[in-house]
Amino acid sequence: MRIQVSNSAPPAPTPSPRSSAPAYAEGERRSRRRGATLDDALLRAAWEELSAVGYAKLTMEGVAVRAGTSKAVLYRRWPNRAHLALAAYRHHVVPVADQIPDTGDLREDVMAVLRHMRRNSGEMSPETLHGLLAELRTMPPDLMELLPSVMMTILRRAAERGEVDIEKVTPRIAALPGDLQRHQVLVTGRPGSDDFLAEIVDEIFLPLVTPSPLRSQTTAGG
Template sequence: MEVFVAQQTGQRRRGAELEGTILEAAWAELHEVGYAHLTMEGVAARARTGKQVLYRRWRNRAELVVAAMRHNVGSIAHHRPDTGTLRGDVVEVLRWMARRQHDVPRDVLHGLMAESADIQPDLSGLMSDVMLEVIERAAARGELACAEVSPRVLATPANLLRHELVLTHHPVTEETIAGIVDEVFLPLVRAVTSAR
């Protein structure tokens, strides 16, 4: 309604206001038509703007959807845990990921994974940045011999959780998170860092 009124009175939406309107429109469109049927044209029509306005900000629908998710359900960048232990931090990261997925239509994760090549690396690398921070803090506390781990090791917990989300179609349990952390990630990262 606000968008319509603003256009009728001749006010042009710009900057953060326009971007917020577009991201809300993308989120609503995503819930209404699903990822497979979401188009830049449909989002532009819902936001009452031109699709060229969307393409100036996002190169494709995958990047638009990532931005809409962050706008509507938050970003890990704003939820960097610091529990005082490596295990606690990794558990909190995975809990946050699992909670976030409850608010996202199920087909979005599948769609984004299929179109992951269309997402700029800096957009998809945020989780690795968070995990690197977690590892560096653990090394500074003396929990790890060093913080030198590969990007593949950093991505392991999130990738395993995504695997659970995509293949099981069940809510992620605390037991699942504990298994990823205790049975896979902690032994792996301790072995890798102690060997350096």
């Protein structure tokens, strides 16, 4: 039974036992977590809650309950749910840069990167993505800078194989496939199909970077 204490309890010296019933049963009271262990548990809980209810219904209270702790513990680490959600996302996904594909074929490499992106952004629902962007005002730069650098690596290798005219590759073009994929997710609310990815690569990206067929090995060094 729960006792309703409705008086506001001014700082009286009477040491009344406030916390009479902890969340867990008497017999199996879990040891109190700290530091990295706790951080990890919190981020996992946040991610689970996010996956379960979506960003719109994500509440600090909900995460706290799921993690078996209280809001204060969360607020000591993250200033609001946007930062918490972002941290949970980072904690969950595998960065693209950790697995740069190198299949020996440009098209395959680019497709692999796009599929990896799709997997990662598929992890986060578009609703979450928009919610985050709305509150953060802008995409976290590190998440943006990763992709172009990965693409440049792939393109450089392809250039060495003669698959790419490196002169044609501007930063904007290198970022293009990723940008279009992201645009698709942001606007339609779902990641593109395989056909969509192929369209990006075959219709747009490859034509822009492959050497012109008639002037094959000009490599006009300026």
